[in-house]
Amino acid sequence: MHLEVPGCPVVVDSMENSSNAAYGAYFDRLYILQEGKIVYQGGRGPEGYRITELRDWLDQYRETMGKSNNLVINV
Template sequence: MARLRSFQRLAAHFVDIADFLLVYIEEAHPSDGWVSSDAAYKIPKHQCLQDRLRAAQLMREGAPDCPLAVDTMDNASSAAYGAYFERLYIIQEEKVMYQGGRGPEGYKISELRSWLDQALHSLSLLPTL
């Protein structure tokens, strides 16, 4: 949840230049599978879309101001973006501009912040009309 709060702070800071979206994918450490000792919630492996939607609501509670999408049960979004089990992306005009590393080690809010800081700086250098 700490990573989610960091993401939410970043989204609030850059709300004027970017839209943010959370995509809830399959549970990385289900309570009936590969259990993590520091998991904030006990979420069993999703058996159906309703299970995944219920689990996604926990994410919604942690980031109420950010739109939330839920991956399909065939994990199409996760597979398309190689998100196993968390990853940061910047997509601009339908093109991937930034692809963070795979989580948890590659999930670096600081890298995302640097990219957005550079983008904001570039925007401030544009002439006004």
């Protein structure tokens, strides 16, 4: 993702699970944040993951980034 969408930071937990330990997360979730705001929040994992939904959002984002750098996607 980092290589395909420049300017879009990707944040993941370490293999030591330090974010989970620090914040007491019980369920995994997939999030997309833009300018400090959550623009996509997936369901509680692993049963609530909708990878196709996330992929669709990212595909839409990639398409709009190709058209304009000033476009904001509302989810």
